[in-house]
Amino acid sequence: MNDFKTLPIKDKPLFLRYAIPCGEVLVKRGELERQTLLSLNEATREKLEIDYPIEKIFPVASKMCTIIARQMGKREIDAEVIRRYFLIEHEKAIKWRQKVRPELKIEECLVYPARVLRIDDKNIFVKTPLGEKFLRPDFAKGIKVNDWVSVHYDYVVEKIKQNWIKRMRW
Amino acid sequence: MCFAIKGRVISVKGKKAIVDFEGIRKNVNAEFVKIKKGDEVLVFNNIIIERCV
Numbered sequence: 301m302n303d304f305k306t307l308p309i310k311d312k313p314l315f316l317r318y319a320i321p322c323g324e325v326l327v328k329r330g331e332l333e334r335q336t337l338l339s340l341n342e343a344t345r346e347k348l349e350i351d352y353p354i355e356k357i358f359p360v361a362s363k364m365c366t367i368i369a370r371q372m373g374k375r376e377i378d379a380e381v382i383r384r385y386f387l388i389e390h391e392k393a394i395k396w397r398q399k400v401r402p403e404l405k406i407e408e409c410l411v412y413p414a415r416v417l418r419i420d421d422k423n424i425f426v427k428t429p430l431g432e433k434f435l436r437p438d439f440a441k442g443i444k445v446n447d448w449v450s451v452h453y454d455y456v457v458e459k460i461k462q463n464w465i466k467r468m469r470w
Numbered sequence: 471m472c473f474a475i476k477g478r479v480i481s482v483k484g485k486k487a488i489v490d491f492e493g494i495r496k497n498v499n500a501e502f503v504k505i506k507k508g509d510e511v512l513v514f515n516n517i518i519i520e521r522c523v
Contacts, residue, residue, distance in 0.1 A: 325473075
């Protein structure tokens with residue numbers, strides 16, 4: 301493949317919080333070993349050293365973040381770049397793809413805000429623009445009732461601030 | 471899921487290209503990857519991110 305150079309990811313845990321939720325799709329497509337996905341999840345959840353070539357595992361997201369970083373005059377993919385991609389540009393990209401491939405469902409791919417309503421050992425119950433739903437708590441350590449969080453597939457990704465929510469189109 | 475769509479380059483003009491996706495043609499950004507007419511490319515959010523060889 302003829303590539304442009306992907307910039308280094310400075311905030312790997314944050315990148316993986318947003319990328320891991322769609323890892324199950326990569327496993328189903330045969331592009332990622334389930335054990336690798338589980339190891340990435342554990343490393344992110346437990347704040348372990350991340351020693352995987354995540355730019356190769358998630359090449360499209362890495363490249364899109366690289367383009368955004370370059371546009372912002374940055375030489376690495378930091379938290380601001382990651383949030384700008386997944387919270388703002390990602391939705392445009394998914395909707396562009398649906399115009400080219402209308403048969404692809406997009407709802408699960410979208411990243412959107414949610415308000416935490418209830419927390420128990422196994423689930424986090426949230427209110428989202430797409431309705432109320434139960435989410436996985438893998439990355440939700442420290443999240444409290446009434447917090448605003450970002451959602452990708454069935455994961456709570458992170459607590460998000462109002463300035464990001466205002467920039468999201470929800 | 472961030473996966474790109476494969477298409478074929480129909481024409482290139484500066485930093486823009488027309489890419490055919492099995493009958494759907496789009497004017498896309500071609501500034502990040504060197505391409506030429508006939509190349510198979512991966513496109514996401516209207517940007518060519520990879521040339522398939």
